[in-house]
Amino acid sequence: MTSEEIEKKLPRKFVEKIKKIFPAQLIPDILKTFAIKRPTTFRINTLKISRRKALEEFRRLGIKVKEVLWYPDAFILTFPDLQTLSTTHLYQEGKIYVQNLSSMLPPLLLNPQSEDKVLDLTAAPGSKTTQISALMHNRGEVIAIEKDKARFEKLLANMRLQGVENVKVYNRDGIGIWREYFEYFDKVLVDAPCTSEGRFNILRPKTYRYWNQLKVKRMAKKQKGLIVTGFKCLKPGGSLVYSTCTFSPEENEFVINYLLKKFPQSCRIEEVKMGIKNIMPGLIRWNEVRLPQEIKNCIRVIPTELMEGFFICLFTKTKSLGE
Structure with missing residues (x-):
């Protein structure tokens, strides 16, 4: 979907506001973010598990993640999906917390x-x-x-x-x-x-x-x-x-x-x-x-x-x- 198509679906006054807040060259990419499903991101709950232990569990369970450079306890989930992640003991026991970055x-x-x-x-x-x-x-x-x-x-x-x-x-x-x-x-x-x-x-x-x-x-x-x-x-x-x-x-x-x-x-x-x-x-x-x-x-x-x-x-x- 193009940024123009996305723009037509959002409230007109909201789009006008976005165009006034951000530089013009960023607007098409920003509008596209209103039509995506963002990857699941989460942080390790260090009250219950260390980063090292969590990484070991990711490997054992086949969970694939990308690290977040500015926050060592945060990760981007690449495999499996959130629904599957939510069935793991890491999720159900509060050892990780799903949260936008x-x-x-x-x-x-x-x-x-x-x-x-x-x-x-x-x-x-x-x-x-x-x-x-x-x-x-x-x-x-x-x-x-x-x-x-x-x-x-x-x-x-x-x-x-x-x-x-x-x-x-x-x-x-x-x-x-x-x-x-x-x-x-x-x-x-x-x-x-x-x-x-x-x-x-x-x-x-x-x-x-x-x-x-x-x-x-x-x-x-x-x-x-x-x-x-x-x-x-x-x-x-x-x-x-x-x-x-x-x-x-x-x-x-x-x-x-x-x-x-x-x-x-x-x-x-x-x-x-x-x-x-x-x-x-x-x-x-x-x-x-x-x-x-x-x-x-x-x-x-x-x-x-x-x-x-x-x-x-x-x-x-x-x-x-x-x-």
């Missing part, structure tokens, strides 16, 4: 240490929560928040399967939690609920059937509340990662700018360095609006045949909000 980036950028106190503000279904726990070797303290009851139950099930022991989970709205945890955490992840534009696929029309600009605006309002809450919970000197799996600047750069304007003396955007090529800087101009230069330090993951579109920003809290 883009989704693995925010916890890596957060870089939680074993002694840290970490907040995962919108945690379900648990892909990043369990990855954080693995990066911390099941030590330290992680608080995970999930408002939706069904998603909360999914989060609990994933944590049990993955052998997570250092996480306390709360079924509640994250907005307002700063009153109990003001400047308590060393690290905060705000992987915000979003319009999920990075997951649009014409093979699954329901992924974009209800998309519209009003939904983008509603999400942006919710995201601003979450990022402010997360920042209030963060210790001075601590790090906050904000991420979405969507393209709209209203849900990304404009949310970042909202935090910068709200706490101009206390937050700094750090330059993001990841070992991947398919990235571009955050936008500093959208329509007629100019944004601060430092927003260029954010990254946009350009969608490819392997990776979904993503947005990531790393903040440091430079000064207490109580000072």
